[in-house]
Amino acid sequence: MEELKEYLDYLRVQRNLSPATLAAYERDLTHFLDFAWEQLELLDRPQRLQEVDKYLLRDYLAYLAREGYARSSMARRLASIRGFSRFLFAKGLVDRDFALAVNTPKQPKTVPETMNMAEIKAFLEGSMPGRTEALRARNRAIFELLYATGIRLSELVGLDVDDLDPAHHYVRVLGKGRKERIVPVGEYAMASLHNYCQNYRGQLLGGKESSALFLNAQGERITPRGVQYLIEKCCRLLELHKRITPHTFRHTFATHLLDRGADLRSIQELLGHASLSTTQVYTKVTRSHLKSVYNRAHPRA
Numbered sequence: 320m321e322e323l324k325e326y327l328d329y330l331r332v333q334r335n336l337s338p339a340t341l342a343a344y345e346r347d348l349t350h351f352l353d354f355a356w357e358q359l360e361l362l363d364r365p366q367r368l369q370e371v372d373k374y375l376l377r378d379y380l381a382y383l384a385r386e387g388y389a390r391s392s393m394a395r396r397l398a399s400i401r402g403f404s405r406f407l408f409a410k411g412l413v414d415r416d417f418a419l420a421v422n423t424p425k426q427p428k429t430v431p432e433t434m435n436m437a438e439i440k441a442f443l444e445g446s447m448p449g450r451t452e453a454l455r456a457r458n459r460a461i462f463e464l465l466y467a468t469g470i471r472l473s474e475l476v477g478l479d480v481d482d483l484d485p486a487h488h489y490v491r492v493l494g495k496g497r498k499e500r501i502v503p504v505g506e507y508a509m510a511s512l513h514n515y516c517q518n519y520r521g522q523l524l525g526g527k528e529s530s531a532l533f534l535n536a537q538g539e540r541i542t543p544r545g546v547q548y549l550i551e552k553c554c555r556l557l558e559l560h561k562r563i564t565p566h567t568f569r570h571t572f573a574t575h576l577l578d579r580g581a582d583l584r585s586i587q588e589l590l591g592h593a594s595l596s597t598t599q600v601y602t603k604v605t606r607s608h609l610k611s612v613y614n615r616a617h618p619r620a
Contacts, residue, residue: 322368323348326406335497339473347399354379368413373420376400380424390424397423433571434563439466441557443507448552453519454536458549460508460515461533464490465565467508469572469590471495472543472565478532480516485509494591502589 327345330336336344355375356366364370376397383393397418404418434442442462449455465475474492482491488504504512516532523534531540546565554563573586587595 320352322407322412323352323403325410326403329406330402337473337495337497340495343395344399344402347396348403351376351379351396351400354382368407371413372415372417376418376421380421384424393424397421432562432567433574434561434567436575438559438561438563439571441559442466442553445557448549448556450536451522453522456511456515456519457523457533457541458553460511461546461549462553462568463508463511464504465568466572467505468492468502469569470502471569471591472546474591475565476533476541476543476546479530480520480532481530482532483512483516485513492591495593498591500588500591 323345326348327341330344331341355371358375358378359366359370380393380397383396388396401418401421404413404416407413408416443459443466447455447458449458461475464470468490470490470492471494474494477493478490483504484490488506488509489501490504492500492502494500520532520534523536523538525538527538529538529540533541533546535541535545543565550563550565553559554561569590573590576586576589577583583595583599
């Protein structure tokens with residue numbers, strides 16, 4: 320559809336969205352438009368954007384609910400459709416913003432899963448998975464950096480060697496919307512990175528050339544799935560009976576900072592959150608932790 324292509328071009332050029340985000344928008348909007356076209360055909364109405372209205376959009380959300388989609392997935396799809404609807408209306412391609420009057424499905428309040436210090440120490444100081452010393456050194460550097468900076472998985476795998484500033488203990492990160500931020504790196508993580516880069520990264524390269532900081536066994540940039548796999552493998556090795564993902568390190572980073580007195584604004588900057596309300600979810604984790612401590616320790620809790 321020409322209008323969809325025009326909108327995706329707008330997102331790429333004007334909003335500077337990443338290829339992965341653009342692909343997610345395209346999937347969401349194509350799914351909605353396929354549903355809309357099918358419904359319009361059943362109603363014997365023309366299959367064009369002018370015929371799409373709030374009632375059809377509400378039918379789509381009801382369809383997603385029947386299909387078992389999580390409310391978070393429904394909310395994300397509605398956000399994609401809202402942006403498309405606003406764009407069409409602003410361009411004069413439709414005579415009304417059909418998504419304007421449709422409410423976002425209420426989200427359940429969830430507390431992010433985090434690791435305690437014993438679990439973090441198991442990852443950073445325990446037995447490390449990996450067939451070779453080079454892979455074990457890489458894995459330790461990955462775990463140390465995830466916990467030291469709270470960066471996203473996509474940001475981690477996108478790092479290049481030149482993004483590291485060992486002299487000043489910083490790393491340059493390209494976040495959502497391709498926004499760059501500078502994140503401090505602690506001494507333990509920097510020592511692991513130095514060991515990996517100086518002694519083992521060249522072994523993984525095996526004569527190849529690559530700007531990527533973290534490499535797989537074939538000397539190529541490690542993939543998000545590769546990082547997820549090694550975390551799963553480490554959980555099995557350490558017998559941690561808990562679902563730990565790369566994002567768990569991010570949640571743990573933020574929660575531990577907040578527990579030790581860091582202010583929300585600073586944590587927001589470190590995480591690269593556009594809105595402070597996104598960061599405030601970690602205050603719920605801290606309150607939950609305090610209540611747990613209170614219940615265990617107070618004689619009349």
